[in-house]
Amino acid sequence: MSKWHTPSDNCLICHGEQELVIGIRERGPWERQHNYSRVLFCAACDVGELRSFDYDDFVVFGEEDDVMVWSAILVTADVDRLRSAFACPTPLDHGCTCAQHVRADDTSVRVPKKRLPEYGPDRHSPAGRTTMSFRVIDGLVEFC
Ligand SMILES: [Zn+2]
Numbered sequence: 001m002s003k004w005h006t007p008s009d010n011c012l013i014c015h016g017e018q019e020l021v022i023g024i025r026e027r028g029p030w031e032r033q034h035n036y037s038r039v040l041f042c043a044a045c046d047v048g049e050l051r052s053f054d055y056d057d058f059v060v061f062g063e064e065d066d067v068m069v070w071s072a073i074l075v076t077a078d079v080d081r082l083r084s085a086f087a088c089p090t091p092l093d094h095g096c097t098c099a100q101h102v103r104a105d106d107t108s109v110r111v112p113k114k115r116l117p118e119y120g121p122d123r124h125s126p127a128g129r130t131t132m133s134f135r136v137i138d139g140l141v142e143f144c
Pocket residue numbers: 011012013014015016042043044045046
């Protein structure tokens with residue numbers, strides 16, 4: 001595994017570039033560690049997703065993969081709803097620590113997601129992904 005692992009946010013279905021809808025949080029990128037969660041949308045496939053990326057070069061070799069990628073589907077109607085419901089003026093700011101961003105981070109972690117194979121012929125296969133949604137509680141978006 002090369003240092004400074006470069007993640008891809010491309011669509012799992014058509015491999016095209018996706019729009020960043022919400023930058024939920026990000027740590028890094030640093031040389032040996034980088035992780036983030038974001039909501040992405042593919043206009044070509046008309047489907048959204050929550051993508052979590054975790055690169056950790058500190059894991060003990062052979063005990064755990066250094067790269068882990070997770071994804072859950074967010075249907076287009078929910079993506080559209082999310083654009084207006086997300087209660088933060090800077091939704092693309094991964095570093096924002098407002099109440100909405102914190103709530104989105106906390107709840108996105110708990111949502112069931114499919115871990116994508118990182119190596120082998122099925123790398124980043126979209127098969128078997130779960131579908132998630134969100135609700136608005138006390139004016140804040142919570143993923144569910
Ligand atoms: Zn696509």
